[in-house]
Amino acid sequence: MESKNIFQERLVEARKKRGLSQDELANKTKLQASAISHFETGSRKPSFDNLKRLADALEITSDYLLGRTNDPSGIIENDPIYRDFENLTAKDRDTARDFMKTLVKRSKKKEGT
DSSP: OOTTTHHHHHHHHHHHHTTOOHHHHHHHHTOOHHHHHHHHHTSSOOOHHHHHHHHHHHTSOHHHHHTSOSOSSOSOTTOTTTTTGGGSOHHHHHHHHHHHHHHHHHHHHHHHO
16 A cells, blocks of 8 residues: 555445545534545645544544554454454444443442342
């Protein structure tokens, strides 16, 4: 991957992997859809704040978007709980996150009784 295009390529790849359209990503980041398009085509570069919004919305690290690392999640790859998490769509990740919260609540309830 050519370094000057790595941001655009990784942004598009991460958005598609999460199953998001440009409009959906714009809504999650509170940016205009045209801004997402400009970032993906390379006609504009995001500000630091917008880079953080993109990374947070896509649940990846800004270092991954910038090409500083090849690990999009920053999660230990060998942990079986997280191994396949990065391959899920945004909706499935939300479902998994909700399930984990339910398990934590249940565990805390058991400890209290």
